[in-house]
Amino acid sequence: MQISIVIPLLNEEESLTELHHWIAKVMQSNDFLYEVIFIDDGSTDNSWNTIASLQKKHPEVKGIKFLKNYGKSQALHAGFEHATGEVVLTMDADLQDNPEEIPELYNLVTQEDFDLVSGWKKKRFDSKIAKNLPSKLFNFAARKTSGVQLNDFNCGLKAYKRQVIKTIEVTGEMHRYIPVLAKNAGFTKIGEKVVQHQARKYGETKFGAERFIRGFLDLITIWFLSRFGKRPMHLFGAWGAFMLIVGFLFALYLGVNKLFINTDGRLITDCPQFYIALTAMILGSQLFLAGFLGELILRSKKNSKDYNVEKRI
Template sequence: MDISVVVPLYNEEESLPELTAWIKRVMDAHNFSYEIVLVDDGSKDKSWQVIQSLKEGDENIIGIRFRRNYGKSAALNVGFAAAEGDVVITMDADLQDSPDEIPELYDRIKNQGADLVSGWKKKRYDPLTKTIPTKLFNSVTRSMSGIDNLHDFNCGLKAYKKDVVKSIEVYGEMHRYIPVLAKWAGFSNIQEQVVQHYPRKYGTTKFGPGRFVKGFLDLMSIFFVGKFAKRPMHFFGPLGVISFLLGFIITIWLICEKLMSIANGTVYRNVTDQPLFFLALVAIIIGSQMFLTGFVAELVSRNGTDRNKYHVDQVI
């Protein structure tokens, strides 16, 4: 099979018939073999009934329904597991992403060797309350991830080599960072394509302002897990040692200063009367805790079921 189109959706009953018909026209025009994986993320409207109706008239449609709303990341993860195409395309169900972009995305994966191609909505039809935070969010993600050639990490329209979606796990709010997950999994050929963005035709957006806070926290999680999941002591250990040594050196300096004042016959405050003493004490305690945290995390990591799980590219 050439292409799997994975579409996560929540309360999109109006747009589904138009979206699937649009995808079908594009696929038929280019003679692609394909499947459309519609993942209903616990919709409260008639989305599932619409999917059932569409399935009856088109054997290329696969419907998956959650018992409740789990979020876009969960829907994508399940859709990736079900996808069988050599190239996997993701897009939103609100008709703001254009299926007309599929042929070029497919070509860049299949024939030009890209591992992942992320869409860039260069001209957006969203309010400033959404576009300005998104630009800031993308800037922070670029600097922290090292993927400096992407302008829009959160664009729903993306294309993947099949190996990519089978090698990553998407959870929480991690759908915003799939290019980062792919990079940590060893897929380095990550590209970008300017795509058409359309105004929302039906319904309202399903994401509120809280998504930016959750997104930032997930970025920190990805940064830590990607670098230190198999060696947490390399993160906690140096910080703990530095903090402990800093506190220890300050304490020794205060004690030596006290002893010298006694030897010289000068009056000097008790060590415990100085603010630096309590700063040193806090530094020692924090350093010890961080070192022990790294030690415990190392034990957990070494006893994990995936401690020796690595992504192998080729065996000859």
């Protein structure tokens, strides 16, 4: 199997048949041995029936149906688990990604030896205020915090070596940061290709403005995990030690002041420094405990799925 195409979708029944025919035309003209894996992320329309109909007519089509909507990350994770191609490509099901880009993406991975090639929708047909400007801000922040120099982290059209998608684990809302996950896993040859962006032909976008809020929160998470994910004690222990030192110094000051300077009988609890020392020591102890718990969880963590498959064809 040369190519596996993983396509997550939610309520895209109008576009699925046209998308498959477009993909099949490109793949057959290039004599690729391929499979198309549709992941129905809890659609409420006839998307699954369309996938089942395509599968009956075309053996290269495979389908996975979730019991409910789990999100794009879980859909991609399920598709990656079942992909068998030498190169794995992902694309959206709304016809905004152009299958004509597939041969060049495949060649970049196989001939140029890239671990991952991400599409860059340099010219977009989305609303400039609703999507373009927030996307530029988001991509700028992602570049600065991750060190991965991509212009479009969230482009759905990407190509991977099979080893990459079998190594990383895409959970939560981390599909936006797959290049960062790949870099953290040791796959450093990451490229980018300008791809054609199509105007949406059917339906409406499934992502609202809240995706940018979640995106920035996920960016903080991925930054923390990349810096301290394998050594949480280095962060929590350092801050815990700092807070304990601050608390100890204030307590030492209070003790010296009480014994040798102000011996007029004034209670230590009447001094504001007492509460600073107490708070700092409590926080320091809690941070140390958080670091220890993080290390214990890290060493006992086991891989687990966070989605349920209803059907598979």
